[in-house]
Amino acid sequence: MKLTRLLIMSSVIAITTTLISGCATSGNASPQAKREVVQSMRAQTLKDLYVQKPDVQNQIANSAGYAVFDNANVNVIFASFGGGYGVVKNNRTGKSTYMNMGEAGLGLGLGVKDFNVVMVFHSEAALNRFIDHGWAFGGNADAAAKHKEDGGALAAEAIADDVTVYSLTETGLALQAVLKGTKFWVDTELN
Template sequence: MKTYLFKLSLALFLAIAFTGCATNQGNTKAEKQQAILKMKDDTLTQLFKLKPHTRAQLNSATGYAVFSNANVNLILASFGGGYGVVKNRNTGHHTYMNMGEVGLGIGLGAKDFRIVMVFDSIDVMDQFINQGWVFGGQADAAAKASDKGAAVGGEAVVNGITVYQITETGLALQATVKGTKFWKSSELN
């Protein structure tokens, strides 16, 4: 049991440390916010190309979030981190957020991917911003380098949130159970 807790603690520490490495571009608060908004716009453009129906879904939603994440799988543990933004479509307000994840399961490799979350209601969006935990299992394969390769990403609906994943780069094969934490950025809000 001690070994399990040590590995879990180490993986959580690495996920948080890795989040610090997955910072966005820019030196000032405004530059970092602009870099995140550009990542959001680029990701949505890519999602609309891959799944054209998502444009109407986002336009009718209460709000949505877009995250950039890097993930590493090391045999029995995975960890990752990233950053993103939640947009309240009713008010136009952006909430800048960080994310970290830790998982246990079989996997090997690394990948850079984007997550788009569409919120069904204002309550679901507010709960996500203020509480931010999402737990889930994941089984996927990704092999992609630049414009070559393929990515098997998913679309899932969990507790009023539709989640899309787009793999940018990487090579990974994994079957893990992960805990992901999303939290407000104290630096950018």
């Protein structure tokens, strides 16, 4: 009985989080206004990352392309849910591809976290595979206790399959060790 209530509560939180995190690219705004919100998020995230890791700017400039996503995540005991939006930039063609993301996972965790992810694609094949297929699986273990400039967070950096991934925590309080799957897909309205 308690497990059933917990699962229902987790589902409600997940749906609410997904709706809230998707607000920037949903609603009555024009597609152009939505693209501007995503591009603004992209620019601010890169600026923040370059302050923390200045060498990433050169890495991105010399890459096949990169992606920047804003994501909100909720962890309740054994379940983790999240959603967000972002953009992939092909450095060779200059083309931007707007995408959405959703994730779910199992593991021990508790908390809510708003974070941004920057992915650097070191090959054209890795970039195209991400846009065309968009799946990412993996484990995640982190701790975050941050609100705006207060608190601290452990930012992750991972390298796999010609992609380097950086995670920057914006706000939140979370402690988690989760195995999760993330699905990225092209936003048909914004492309």
